[in-house]
Amino acid sequence: QSVLTQPPSVSAAPGQKVTISCSGSSSNIGNNYVSWYQQFPGTAPKLLIYDNNKRPSGIPDRFSGSKSGTSATLGITGLQTGDEADYYCGTWDSSLSAEVFGGGTKLTVL
Amino acid sequence: EVQLVESGGGLVKPGGSLRLSCAASGFTFSSYSMNWFRQAPGKGLGWVSSIGSSSNYIYYADSVKGRFTISRDNAKNSLYLQMNSLRAEDTAVYYCARVGNSGTYRDYWGQGTLVTVSS
Numbered sequence: 001q002s003v004l005t006q007p008p009s010v011s012a013a014p015g016q017k018v019t020i021s022c023s024g025s026s027s028n029i030g031n032n033y034v035s036w037y038q039q040f041p042g043t044a045p046k047l048l049i050y051d052n053n054k055r056p057s058g059i060p061d062r063f064s065g066s067k068s069g070t071s072a073t074l075g076i077t078g079l080q081t082g083d084e085a086d087y088y089c090g091t092w093d094s095s096l097s098a099e100v101f102g103g104g105t106k107l108t109v110l
Numbered sequence: 111e112v113q114l115v116e117s118g119g120g121l122v123k124p125g126g127s128l129r130l131s132c133a134a135s136g137f138t139f140s141s142y143s144m145n146w147f148r149q150a151p152g153k154g155l156g157w158v159s160s161i162g163s164s165s166n167y168i169y170y171a172d173s174v175k176g177r178f179t180i181s182r183d184n185a186k187n188s189l190y191l192q193m194n195s196l197r198a199e200d201t202a203v204y205y206c207a208r209v210g211n212s213g214t215y216r217d218y219w220g221q222g223t224l225v226t227v228s229s
Contacts, residue, residue: 033212043221045205047217047218050212050215051212051214056217098157099160101155102154
């Protein structure tokens with residue numbers, strides 16, 4: 001059971017927009033920065049968004065992040081079949097003194 | 111180019127030990143904190159351990175505390191994870207990751223090494 005809550009799956013058509021939610025509490029998302037990672041099957045996670053809404057160099061602006069209170073959201077616009085992957089949110093939990101993640105969301109581009 | 115390459119995984123019996131290594135290149139290793147994460151088959155990501163750039167701090171997940179030891183050798187640009195008293199539930203792909211400049215994210219990950227604990 002993950003500390004952060006994500007929907008197990010989301011889907012949308014190519015070219016459309018999708019959002020992935022990540023819900024936590026005041027001990028984690030509420031008072032710490034959120035990052036998002038993309039993972040294709042059999043490969044390592046890749047940083048997509050850091051510090052709630054910043055994109056590392058090389059990440060297209062189709063990917064965006066936001067945070068409000070104890071929840072965070074990853075947005076992906078102009079969906080491509082190549083975006084099909086698992087997406088994880090992560091942050092520090094001050095009560096647990098541990099890095100915590102959501103259970104992951106599988107994105108399907110129909 | 112930043113590269114992190116893990117090694118040392120394999121099949122081990124319950125109660126056994128393994129030492130994982132992570133060879134870093136393409137950046138000043140001694141300037142960055144490092145982490146170990148793991149991912150059980152078909153499951154999500156889990157944090158294992160963290161170490162400061164000069165080993166000035168070390169943290170462990172409760173599930174591995176007292177059994178795993180993280181260390182680093184800045185002269186060899188290498189990160190290690192000594193795993194003792196291994197259990198079936200430790201079976202996972204283990205990743206090393208670099209902590210980003212602000213300390214709030216992990217910006218580079220290795221390809222992972224599989225640890226299987228089974229009799």
